[in-house]
Amino acid sequence: MQKYFLILVAALCSFRLLAQNPGGKDSLLLALRTTKVDSIKVKLLLQLGKQFGNKNYDSFYYYLQQADLLSKKIKFAAQDFYIYAGYSEYYYYKGDYKRSVVYALKGKEFATAQNDMKLLAKSYNNLAAVYNRFGNHQSAIDCILKCLDISEKTKDSASFPVRNLTASVTYYNLQQFDKAIFYAKKAYGFGKLFNNDFAVAMGLNNLSASYAQLHMLDSAIIIGKQQLALARQQEDLININYALINLCHNSFKAGNKPALEAYTKELTSYSKNMPDSQVAAELHTAAALNFMSLQKYQLAKAQLDSGMNIAKRHNNTDALENLYQALSIFYFLQGNIKEGSNYSYKHDSIIQAANLQKLNFYTEELETKYETEKKDSQIQLQQAQLRQKSTLNYFLITGTAAVLLISLLGYRNYKHRQKLQQAKIDELETEKLLTATAAVLKGEEQERSRLAKDLHDGLGGMLSGVKHSLSSMKENLIMTPDNAQAFERSIDMLNSSISEMRRVAHNMMPEMLVKYGLDTALKEFCTEITRSGATKANYQSIDIDKESIEQTISVTIYRIAQELVNNAIKHGKASEVLVQLHLHRQEKLLALTVEDDGIGFDVNLLNKANGIGWKNIQSRVDFLKGKLDIQSVPGNGTSVMIEITR
Missing domain, CATH: 1.25.40.10 (Tetratricopeptide repeat domain)
Known part of the structure; x- marks a missing residue:
């Protein structure tokens, strides 16, 4: 298996301490010489070490060690987490697994003792990075899942891009490429949301590498081109x-x-x-x-x-x-x-x-x-002793708090009932709206089906009868050459009318969709688009071939795909479109992705758009209770992903 370039996101959270000094090393050295506060000196030494980074790890280690010695001397433990993370990073890049993981675990112990959940999430991210770097993928997946869980509970949204990127790398190393793609897309989306260029670029990198491992070369190359364009833009x-x-x-x-x-x-x-x-x-x-x-x-x-x-x-x-x-x-x-x-x-x-x-x-x-675990047991014993000494204080505090609590319970209960009533009203309104939407969509499809049948069986039969009658008359008529030529043109125009009528009837209710299902219908639709010469439409499906999908859902997804491809051709001027239908069985998720290499557009303009195209797409997605994600940059094409929980 080819080793693709997949960034093993270290993300070792060593130096998120101070705003970066605009003057660089010289300014930091001057501040270090002039300040008289030892605790600030510790922070400045850590910042100086970070200035050298992966360019000069000897200097990095020197300033890190000086910060460690001074911190111990003045008993300033506030920066211990970042010192541990710094040592872990140093040994990480030196290839010393044992020392790197020891210091990463010390960072976890510090965060646990401080009961700081955000630091604990960083600790698990650091451990996952170390385990990924040295091939211990079993421990890496355990740590990154804990990290993501804590990050969501603490709503530390700014960390989502890089941590989903770490999850993508971890699943890639485990050769679970579907999940690697899932988390790479999340990293890309959060990177866009929080203007994290690193996560956006590496999300594309991981997506391209994962698609290549699944032998989906078209997708890998399209995304690789997007990555290259972004990298050039960022220099x-x-x-x-x-x-x-x-x-x-x-x-x-x-x-x-x-x-x-x-x-x-x-x-x-x-x-x-x-x-x-x-x-x-x-x-x-x-x-x-x-x-x-x-x-x-x-x-x-x-x-x-x-x-x-x-x-x-x-x-x-x-x-x-x-x-x-x-x-x-x-x-x-x-x-x-x-x-x-x-x-x-x-x-x-x-x-x-x-x-x-x-x-x-x-x-x-x-x-x-x-x-x-031995050290954890000792810490727990010490904490138990402290709890015994503090029991009396807890009783006194609890008594005071109880009086306040009783007085607040009545007010809280009243507000809670109000919220429940409002939530119920909102739920009924939403249900009513979805029911109305479902009725409209169902009526629309029934009318399409009726019109398609009338066109095909009624008008189609009549036109075919006229053609047959005219063909029979031709054999019994004596016409001049000019009249004969005009007669032939009329027959040809009649043939074209019959073909156009059948095409319209097929688009209104594709026979492939009714008989063979969504997968075959989308494949045939893309083939017809390519055959027409409007654009090159590629179709890919993953784990969908043996799956039975309810007809209402199939028809709705088919209409969404039709609208998106038509938008790519009409508005995006795309020369190539990729339609992908992916069933995530474990997550019970059905994902439709439509990507093109067209001119793109500003996504913010959608809020001001008056056209019915996007409104139709949004209403169909709402009907399916799905999620719609649109990514587009002028000049770099458009990617639309729709996720539906089954």
């Missing part, structure tokens, strides 16, 4: 390279030689400014794939050899895995079965070694967990 060099490398691999698999050559050429232009060892090795892999597609095998071999040297020098196993796979393909393409099999074996050996490493991590995790 994010790292993200540009990640998008280009993934697009090279997907274009090679899709057999799109011009696209592969173009992406490789652009990727090569960035190579001088990318010191990252993994990216450097992958640049050579992408170039080799391009040369293989052009059957320039000597040039391909030179690129692969260069990539191998870089990957081995930096002990980069992910890059080696991709290089071994590319070398296997290289030799198989030339008919050298022996060498191809040899590199295929090396590729499998790396995967087996990674699996063995995971087992070792699980053993270390159990040992660490045992030690942590």
